[in-house]
Amino acid sequence: MNYKYVFIDLDDTLWDFHANAKSTLHEIYEEKKIGHHYENFDQYFNIYAKRNLELWELYGKGEITKDVLNFERFLYPLTQVGIDDPALAKQIGKEYLDLLPSRTALMPYAKELLDYLYPKYPLTIVSNGFIEVQYKKLHSCGLEHYFTHVVLSESAKALKPDKRIFEYALQLNNATAAETIMIGDSYEADIIGAQNAGIDQVFLDKNSDICTKKNPSTYRVKDLEELIKLL
Numbered sequence: 001m002n003y004k005y006v007f008i009d010l011d012d013t014l015w016d017f018h019a020n021a022k023s024t025l026h027e028i029y030e031e032k033k034i035g036h037h038y039e040n041f042d043q044y045f046n047i048y049a050k051r052n053l054e055l056w057e058l059y060g061k062g063e064i065t066k067d068v069l070n071f072e073r074f075l076y077p078l079t080q081v082g083i084d085d086p087a088l089a090k091q092i093g094k095e096y097l098d099l100l101p102s103r104t105a106l107m108p109y110a111k112e113l114l115d116y117l118y119p120k121y122p123l124t125i126v127s128n129g130f131i132e133v134q135y136k137k138l139h140s141c142g143l144e145h146y147f148t149h150v151v152l153s154e155s156a157k158a159l160k161p162d163k164r165i166f167e168y169a170l171q172l173n174n175a176t177a178a179e180t181i182m183i184g185d186s187y188e189a190d191i192i193g194a195q196n197a198g199i200d201q202v203f204l205d206k207n208s209d210i211c212t213k214k215n216p217s218t219y220r221v222k223d224l225e226e227l228i229k230l231l
Contacts, residue, residue: 020103101136161193
């Protein structure tokens with residue numbers, strides 16, 4: 001593959017968002033002593049995770065603000081078991097954003113992939129995550145030195161799949177779409193977004209989604225080890 005630049009998503013592509021979020025919320029769940037409202041922590045986390053995904057999709061479409069996302073995703077699991085306590089939701093949200101970036105679980109083969117790519121390509125993170133969180137994540141897990149640029153939606157003034165965030169990343173690298181490839185785990189945000197900007201894509205399809213997509217990705221892999229072999 002004749003690419004000169006590699007763009008990579010962060011959450012659930014390199015940094016294991018699911019594992020890190022779960023361990024963070026479990027700590028807060030115990031500290032806030034809310035366990036008696038739920039059958040177990042997994043019930044709480046599953047309610048949170050489903051609503052969090054829905055809210056991120058709305059945020060990605062520009063239909064809700066960052067503040068609404070941050071508040072609603074922690075209030076919702078409480079209201080589902082009859083706890084109407086906005087102050088508690090705000091406390092959980094603040095602690096979550098304070099603790100989450102210190103977590104260091106990575107996706108399998110993330111470090112090996114970066115070690116392989118780093119000498120060969122300028123690497124750029126392209127993420128919808130929040131500025132105050134994403135840089136801390138990279139620092140905590142020792143990944144920041146791999147990247148020439150970190151492009152976040154708040155800086156680019158556009159959220160994936162909007163092509164403007166990718167065009168912003170191209171400008172920073174003085175790169176063209178034709179010589180760039182995007183790696184990500186979200187079909188809507190990463191694959192459709194890169195397609196919107198004319199950039200080839202690698203879809204990290206961890207769930208082995210075999211349904212035919214209307215706009216299939218340029219490449220599809222099931223894990224990062226397979227991606228190392230592809231590149």
